Structures are given as structure tokens and as C-alpha cells.
Amino acid sequence: MKRTENYVKIEFLSRSTNEGFARIAAAGFAAQLDPTLDELGDIKTAVSEAVTNAIVHAYPDELGRILLKLRITEGGVLEMTVRDWGRGIENVEQARQPLYTTGGAERSGMGFTIMESFMDRLSVKSLPGKGTTVTMRKRIATRANGRR
Amino acid sequence: MEVSASSDERRLTLYLRGELDHHGARGLIRRAEQEIDTSLPLQLALDLSGITFMDSSGIAVVMRCRQRMRELGGTVTLCHVPAQPRKVFDASGISKLVAIE
Numbered sequence: 330m331k332r333t334e335n336y337v338k339i340e341f342l343s344r345s346t347n348e349g350f351a352r353i354a355a356a357g358f359a360a361q362l363d364p365t366l367d368e369l370g371d372i373k374t375a376v377s378e379a380v381t382n383a384i385v386h387a388y389p390d391e392l393g394r395i396l397l398k399l400r401i402t403e404g405g406v407l408e409m410t411v412r413d414w415g416r417g418i419e420n421v422e423q424a425r426q427p428l429y430t431t432g433g434a435e436r437s438g439m440g441f442t443i444m445e446s447f448m449d450r451l452s453v454k455s456l457p458g459k460g461t462t463v464t465m466r467k468r469i470a471t472r473a474n475g476r477r
Numbered sequence: 478m479e480v481s482a483s484s485d486e487r488r489l490t491l492y493l494r495g496e497l498d499h500h501g502a503r504g505l506i507r508r509a510e511q512e513i514d515t516s517l518p519l520q521l522a523l524d525l526s527g528i529t530f531m532d533s534s535g536i537a538v539v540m541r542c543r544q545r546m547r548e549l550g551g552t553v554t555l556c557h558v559p560a561q562p563r564k565v566f567d568a569s570g571i572s573k574l575v576a577i578e
């Protein structure tokens with residue numbers, strides 16, 4: 330495991346109003362890596378997908394707890410972990426397929442596809458009846474490294 | 478989220494403002510379908526210039542509008558799409574299904 334340079338942990342209730350809060354928290358924490366506007370958009374979008382999944386799918390008929398962990402590891406890597414203790418996913422490989430959804434017409438089945446394309450790495454661990462942990466990583470190169 | 482509509486000839490424009498996430502999109506699909514069913518347009522334009530954030534919840538909204546417009550023999554166009562939603566549309570392949578002005 331890479332050395333941790335900074336982290337925060339935030340626990341919140343699975344209310345939909347916390348989707349916007351989670352985005353602001355992630356963007357605020359990531360700001361110390363001096364990301365571009367484009368990278369900030371990617372970070373907000375990916376965390377929004379993971380948190381929305383926990384709100385919509387993990388706890389469909391109840392309020393439950395969601396843990397958002399934000400971590401920076403050496404080399405300017407942002408790691409975002411969204412954990413719930415809800416319903417869990419029977420078949421993770423199938424759930425990650427584009428267009429696969431159990432959410433009906435209000436959902437498009439593109440959440441995991443978007444997380445994958447906006448982040449460098451996505452891992453999904455789930456146990457039916459126990460909950461789901463989604464971990465995403467993205468390297469934010471520094472301006473000093475001559476990226477732009 | 479705020480929605481307003483304007484209609485001329487057989488073109489209906491829906492102006493969406495705010496954050497188009499799961500929280501903000503509640504009721505939006507129904508609202509859009511009501512507007513479509515009231516003015517029966519041949520072209521539906523979704524003006525996204527006022528969208529400050531969009532995730533996959535926006536894709537479902539666009540797909541539902543596209544479905545309803547197809548039933549009416551019409552089309553959907555997305556206009557004034559800011560950079561962040563544009564990236565979400567591109568990642569989901571929707572840019573191939575719906576015209577973006």
C-alpha cells in the first residue's frame with residue numbers, strides 16, 4: 330500500500346441531498362493537489378455516481394449509513410472510497426457492464442462505466458446482504474511536473 | 478433544478494438550470510413528458526446552458542425524452558452543452574444517439 334499523505338473520512342445518511350455535499354467535499358479535499366477544472370469535474374462526477382448508487386441501490390427502502398473516505402497517496406494520487414452496508418451486489422461483473430441497471434427508467438446503467446472512464450482505476454467489492462465498497466484512484470499530476 | 482419551456486412552430490425548448498443529479502432530477506422526467514405531451518413538438522431541444530453539474534441521472538432524462546419523441550416521430554437536440562456534461566455524454570455514448578448543437 331502506498332504511503333498516505335493526507336486523508337479525511339466523512340459519514341453521512343443516505344439522503345439524496347447529500348449527493349451534492351459529497352461532490353463538494355471531494356472537490357474541496359482534492360483542491361490541495363491543484364487539479365485542473367477538467368480534473369475537478371471528473372472527480373465530482375465519479376464520486377457523485379458512487380454515492381448515488383449507495384443512496385439509490387444499497388438502501389432502496391430505508392435510510393442507511395454511507396462512509397466516504399478521501400485519501401492522497403504519494404505521487405499525487407487521489408483515492409476515493411465509498412462504502413455502504415446495504416443490499417450488496419450479487420454479480421459485480423454484470424453490474425459493471427454498460428447499460429446494466431436494476432433501477433428502471435429513471436436510471437441509465439452507465440454509472441460504473443462513467444466512474445471507469447473518469448478515473449484511472451475502479452475496484453468494486455460487494456457481498457449480498459452485507460454491503461459494497463467502491464474504490465477509485467486518479468493521479469493528479471502537479472503543474473511543477475510540467476504537465477500543462 | 479429549474480425547468481422552463483418555450484415553444485414555437487413545432488419546436489419545444491426546455492431550459493434546464495441547476496444540478497442535474499439524482500436529487501435534482503426527481504420529477505424532471507415527468508415534467509418533460511408533460512411538456513412534450515402538451516405541445517406535441519416535432520423537435521425537442523434541451524438547452525443545458527444553465528446546468529452547473531450533471532451525472533448519469535441526466536442520461537436517463539435524455540434517453541426518456543428521446544424515447545417519447547420517437548413515439549411522436551420527432552427528434553431530440555441538445556444545445557449549449559457545458560464541458561462537464563459534455564464529457565458525461567461522450568463517455569456514455571449518447572453523443573452518437575442524439576444530436577448536439
Ligand SMILES: Nc1ncnc2c1ncn2[C@@H]1O[C@H](COP(=O)(O)OP(=O)(O)OP(=O)(O)O)[C@@H](O)[C@H]1O
Pocket residue numbers: 378382383386387388413415416417418424425429430431432435436437438439440441442461533534537
Ligand atoms: N452500492 C450499491 N449497492 C447495491 N447495488 C448496487 C450498488 N451500486 C451499483 N449497484 C447495482 O449495479 C447496477 C449498475 O450500477 P450503475 O451505477 O452502473 O448503473 P445505475 O445506477 O443502474 O444507473 P445510472 O448510474 O446510470 O443512473 C445498479 O443498477 C445496481 O443494481
Ligand SMILES: [Mg+2]
Pocket residue numbers: 378381382439440441533
Ligand atoms: Mg448508478
